[in-house]
Amino acid sequence: MDVTPLSPKIGVEIAGIDLSQPLDEATFAEIRRLLNEHSLIAIRGQNLSEAEHVAFARRFGQLQIHVLKQFLTTPYPELYVLSNKREAGKPIGNHKEGWNWHSDLSYLEVPCLGSVLYAREVPPVGADTLFSSMEAAWEALDAETKAKIRPLKCVHSYSGYYAKAFADRTPLTEEQRAATPDVVHPLVRTHPETGRLSLYVGEDVVKEVVGLEPEESAALLARLNRHATSDEFSHRHVWRQGDVIIWDNRCTMHKATPYDDVAYTRVMHRATICGTERPF
Numbered sequence: 001m002d003v004t005p006l007s008p009k010i011g012v013e014i015a016g017i018d019l020s021q022p023l024d025e026a027t028f029a030e031i032r033r034l035l036n037e038h039s040l041i042a043i044r045g046q047n048l049s050e051a052e053h054v055a056f057a058r059r060f061g062q063l064q065i066h067v068l069k070q071f072l073t074t075p076y077p078e079l080y081v082l083s084n085k086r087e088a089g090k091p092i093g094n095h096k097e098g099w100n101w102h103s104d105l106s107y108l109e110v111p112c113l114g115s116v117l118y119a120r121e122v123p124p125v126g127a128d129t130l131f132s133s134m135e136a137a138w139e140a141l142d143a144e145t146k147a148k149i150r151p152l153k154c155v156h157s158y159s160g161y162y163a164k165a166f167a168d169r170t171p172l173t174e175e176q177r178a179a180t181p182d183v184v185h186p187l188v189r190t191h192p193e194t195g196r197l198s199l200y201v202g203e204d205v206v207k208e209v210v211g212l213e214p215e216e217s218a219a220l221l222a223r224l225n226r227h228a229t230s231d232e233f234s235h236r237h238v239w240r241q242g243d244v245i246i247w248d249n250r251c252t253m254h255k256a257t258p259y260d261d262v263a264y265t266r267v268m269h270r271a272t273i274c275g276t277e278r279p280f
């Protein structure tokens, strides 16, 4: 494997590896180590069947079945489809998903560990994904801010995000709402494997800071989000068909960006790795 950095604070690219083949223990352990170390891994030029994608992601742990079952449109319910494409009059995937800074499934009591996103069809321009290191963002804060925010907790709300992001759609069903009640997580979380601290913020899903007045809460979240997503801590991934990106949702945020969805189609398959503990 050839490993090269993607940016100063986050991510490496691995070359010389074929994920369609079963990886030996040592190779997989090295990928896990690199993920803990760099939070984001890009592996390009892959040609994976749905089964191979699921099998690779499954090496990291149990896989999550997304609450929006209408977008589990492959034979594998572990694959959540992101797409603007329609088949037989119906969307095959969720469109305009994640166009805000977030960490996948942070609205769960036990949020997911990571995601393995595979690009099946990509537009020639647009639809880049931005990633940021919330560890580097935490590190760079001044001591006074660190001390102030360290004990704080935030409410993460899927229904709040959904109502904002998808205001033009049918609201969540009772069942979907019941499956995603609001949860409270620490604003500063500890990586369960490396012990490193990171910010745990985000736009829209992170509704408020517990115990602060609404204006103060909104101002603090806006400030921390702005800080955490500055270029200094971020990487922009420009997708090519066949790219696999693996990221650690426990210490990063990401954001999808728009594209010309009339001229081009985009089909992305995401396998989401279940977390193993509540954030602490």
Ligand SMILES: [Fe+2]
Pocket: 098, 102, 103, 104, 254
């Ligand atoms: Fe996402």
